[in-house]
Amino acid sequence: MLVTKQPVLKRFWYPVLPVSHLLPGKPQSFELLGQPIALWMDRNGNPAAIADRCCHRSAQLSGGVVIDGNLRCPYHGWCFNAAGTCVQVPQLEERSIPKTYQVAGYHCTERYDYIWVCLDEPLQPIPEIxxxxxxxxxxxxxxxxxxxxxxxxxxxxxxxxxxxxxxxxxxxxxxxxxxxxxxxxxxxxxxxxxxxxxxxxxxxxxxxxxxxxxxxxxxxxxxxxxxxxxxxxxxxxxxxxxxxxxxxxxxxxxxxxxxxxxxxxxxxxxxxxxxxxxxxxxxxxxxxxxxxxxxxxxxxxxxxxxxxxxxxxxxxxxxxxxxxxxxxxxxxxxxxxx
Missing domain, CATH: 3.90.380.10 (Naphthalene 1,2-dioxygenase Alpha Subunit; Chain A, domain 1)
Structure with missing residues (x-):
């Protein structure tokens, strides 16, 4: 069985990163089921996970920095929130941000000192211990x-x-x-x-x-x-x-x-x-x-x-x-x- 070719496996929670690896202001990258993801802590100290490709010119978002709880792309400075929505485009002074400026956002939470991610709607909860x-x-x-x-x-x-x-x-x-x-x-x-x-x-x-x-x-x-x-x-x-x-x-x-x-x-x-x-x-x-x-x-x-x-x-x-x-x-x- 090739796990990356079975969409239903995206509907389970997986531990991806120790919480201690997420340093303030610094995102981390991980690949889950073949999907590159970017992880960081938002302004409330909650973990966030989105697709690790900017929708503008495909730069890795995990190479950027965290600004006011959002992830800023290292290429042109676009900022994305935990839902994957672009919330700031430095090059747009007056115009509103188009709704298409969006990357995939994933379910993300902390448990047992690890960051857990689910790429789709969960079928099961995180294992109870x-x-x-x-x-x-x-x-x-x-x-x-x-x-x-x-x-x-x-x-x-x-x-x-x-x-x-x-x-x-x-x-x-x-x-x-x-x-x-x-x-x-x-x-x-x-x-x-x-x-x-x-x-x-x-x-x-x-x-x-x-x-x-x-x-x-x-x-x-x-x-x-x-x-x-x-x-x-x-x-x-x-x-x-x-x-x-x-x-x-x-x-x-x-x-x-x-x-x-x-x-x-x-x-x-x-x-x-x-x-x-x-x-x-x-x-x-x-x-x-x-x-x-x-x-x-x-x-x-x-x-x-x-x-x-x-x-x-x-x-x-x-x-x-x-x-x-x-x-x-x-x-x-x-x-x-x-």
Whole structure:
């Protein structure tokens, strides 16, 4: 599936930029689903996003500056508001600004310390993570980086219980025990589905330190929630009561590239487990995934007949079926590489 060729994917929210990256008066650029966008903070401190092409002579608006909460083009000084409407043309002294002086404006908001953008009318809200508001959990920023892999390959991998003992053999996987336990439950939700299962993992020294245990092996109880199309939460519960909840979004830059956005929440304290150590362990696991995923074919098919499958692929197959149904319900067919 080529994500840039499926218009319905524009109707979902995606995290595109850490709020901290938007400096006062300075716009930033991002490419979402093949669409270049310009981002900035308006005069009220709210994020704004519009198409990153001036309607006059196509200069990149993200190369301009923010003046009185509006974005001024670096070429001829035209200014645009958060709706994409041109509100000032320095060369027009008396005449009113034509209504055609307009660029596309996009839904834009701030949540979880990130700027989120939706290029069309949203079909679903931004994923809800109750633990963010729970005072028993601390919020830990982890990763913001570009991967050369498609969102569908990434999100399938996030629900694949069979790869861990091989891909993560240097962190927590056990190649001597390659058969994953059966999935306990998969329940459809309004935004995708919820999957519950457990897995026995090895504990390297850093993980023993992070969990405050000495056991060589541990049973993880996992609750994975899919937020269509390319985001998930993974809530890991350990026998000693520690909860490690990871949010990951694979924001689609284009057909071949995704922006990884990841943060986690923990119900312990800095004194019990240092954030730097938690990030270091998740860093190793994440890079192990990246090494393999960036070798995969970005044009992942929704039709399951094109690839071979096994029992543990059930979540990925459900994703493909649900995405195919989404396209069909909006009068679209899957677009593939020629």
């Amino acid at each position: 109750p633990e963010v508001a729970d005072p028993n959990f601390r919020f830990i920023h982890e990763f913001y980086e570009t991967w050369k892999v498609s969102g569908l390959r990434c999100i399938e991998n996030s629900f694949d219980s069979a790869h861990g003992n091989f891909v993560h053999a240097s962190s927590w996987g056990d190649q001597k025990n390659p058969v994953p336990p059966p999935i306990d439950e998969i329940v459809n939700t309004d935004s995708g589905f919820l999957m519950k299962h457990w897995v026995e993992v090895l504990n390297p020294d850093l993980q023993k330190k992070n969990l405050g245990i000495q056991a060589e092996k541990t049973i993880r109880t996992n609750e994975r929630r899919w937020f269509m199309p390319f985001a998930r939460t993974l809530k890991i519960q350990y026998p000693n009561g520690v909860i490690h909840l990871i949010f990951t979004a694979y924001t689609p830059i284009d057909d071949q590239t995704s922006q990884l956005v990841q943060f986690c929440l923990r119900n312990d304290t800095e004194a019990e487990a240092k954030a730097a150590d938690i990030i270091a362990f998740d860093r190793q696991v994440t890079l192990e995934d990246r090494t393999v995923l960036e070798t995969t074919d970005y044009d992942a098919p929704l039709t399951i007949a094109e690839e071979q499958h096994m029992a543990s692929d059930k979540p990925g197959i459900l994703m493909r079926h649900q995405l195919a149904a989404l396209l069909k319900s909006h009068g679209e067919v899957e677009k593939r590489r020629m």
